[in-house]
Amino acid sequence: MKLDLILAADALRPPLTGIGRYTYELAKRLGQHEEIARLRYFSMGQWVENPVAALNQPVADNAPVATPERKTLRDHLSSNRVAVRVFAALTPALFGWRLRGNKGAIYHSPNYIVPPFSGKTVSTVHDLSHLLHPEFHPQARVDYLRLALDASLARTDQVITVSETVRQEMLAHGLMSADRIQAIHLAADSAYRPHTQEMLAPSMQALGLQAQQYSLFVGTVEPRKNVARLIQAYRQLSPALRQAYPLVVAGGKGWNSEDIHAELTSAEAEGWLRYLSFIDQRWLPALYAGARLMAYPSLYEGFGLPIVEAMASGTPVLTSNASCMPEVAGGAAYLVNPRDVDDIRHGLEHCLSDEAWQADARTKGLARAAQLSWDRCARETIEVYKKLV
The missing domain is CATH 3.40.50.2000 (Glycogen Phosphorylase B;)
Structure with a gap:
């Protein structure tokens, strides 16, 4: 029927x-x-x-x-x-x-x-x-x-x-x-997949970024997404690590986010953060694929679609050990306590610096994304x- x-x-x-x-x-x-x-x-x-x-x-x-x-x-x-x-x-x-x-x-x-x-x-x-x-x-x-x-x-x-x-x-x-x-x-849509350097070049030029030389957060800028603690943790990284891998935040302005936007502006002035606001869909696959790390320490999610989109793009993921994030990541992401700035900082240091973890996370992330x-x-x-x- x-x-x-x-x-x-x-x-x-x-x-x-x-x-x-x-x-x-x-x-x-x-x-x-x-x-x-x-x-x-x-x-x-x-x-x-x-x-x-x-x-x-x-x-x-x-x-x-x-x-x-x-x-x-x-x-x-x-x-x-x-x-x-x-x-x-x-x-x-x-x-x-x-x-x-x-x-x-x-x-x-x-x-x-x-x-x-x-x-x-x-x-x-x-x-x-x-x-x-x-x-x-x-x-x-x-x-x-x-x-x-x-x-x-x-x-x-x-x-x-x-x-x-x-x-x-x-x-x-x-x-x-x-x-x-x-x-x-x-x-994740099929547009989210690993990119070659040639595939990345036009988008990286348009966005003003260098492939594999930035961390990424994608999501609405609002308290639930925990961007404020992510910025705090990033500020505690060594200047050399922040210089090598600045944080890129891509997302529209959400509810009750004035204080978070003030932090974004301050970090941009310090030279280690780039705020891109809401990115058009045509740029997102390359933005994901060009990142060294997707940092998504949200406090609560029903699913957390950016986690899977990043994994499908071959980008390692750091996310929360709370709510549905461990379920969605399926063992392929580095998990942190989203309410502990020190734990987020330690996770960022490990994920950005450890080449062996990077390679393993890419492999596991692609396998997990393929299941969905x-x-x-x-x-x-x-x-x-x-x-x-």
Whole structure:
């Protein structure tokens, strides 16, 4: 029996970050899969034409390296506690009304929240940080998820989590029975792969970097990503090591990051850090592949996609021994206590200086990344759909 699928597409808007990337990679494959008879898109209460096609438009050769940050009305409203409470109260009925008449379809929200729906439903829960670490979010976001998620789960038939860690967190909080939750790992796009010097040269020139002569952090600059402690640890390295391998930070400005940006500016003035803001997707594969080390000591993740993207690029990884990071790294990364600056510093020294570890980490990282693929993610997601028909 072929499947009639409605995919929530609210995260499919540029620039793509974690949930948007997941939705995009899933949508590309679901739309082509032989077991999907029909795929439709629903976004913010509206039926929309294929948003994947719009995201596939080529980037102009003269487009800037860093993407300017633009806040939409939706972004501004999402930080307003009154606005999110009104949204949480009014939209379920409105969205449910607009979805009426689709009892034979499956509705999948790749971004947590499922509206009232007469057919079968699937939700992807990426993390429970609003419960476990509310200090990492604007209060408005915490309010919204606390108001909306329980009601959403009550009308959800199957939940997908992006790691076993998040699955266990859901079970520990009694949010869903074990038979209704499945962990399906994310993956790196095929664009993330080892690069030769010839492949790297144009991007390194455009970015103003030297291949294998920098450490890298990729992610939104916000407290949860632990960039402040990474900068502190880097500042404690010897001047020679910092000079040989300056730290490159690539990521847009997140919530409550003013103090972190002040640290970035200070480190840039000292000459051992480069802040690139949000990098366009076309530059990211070379940025990863050109780094000597990916340093990602995040405090909490649902999956941590940059870990796998770096490994697939042949770049050694230092990450946290907390949350899902050990699960995702699969024994291929150097693990540190993300709350211990000395431990991060020691890890950086070891990873940057030890050639034998570097070679071993590249080999293990490539093997780990090869175990994860978006094709596999799509296949396992379809198996979840098939449970419902």
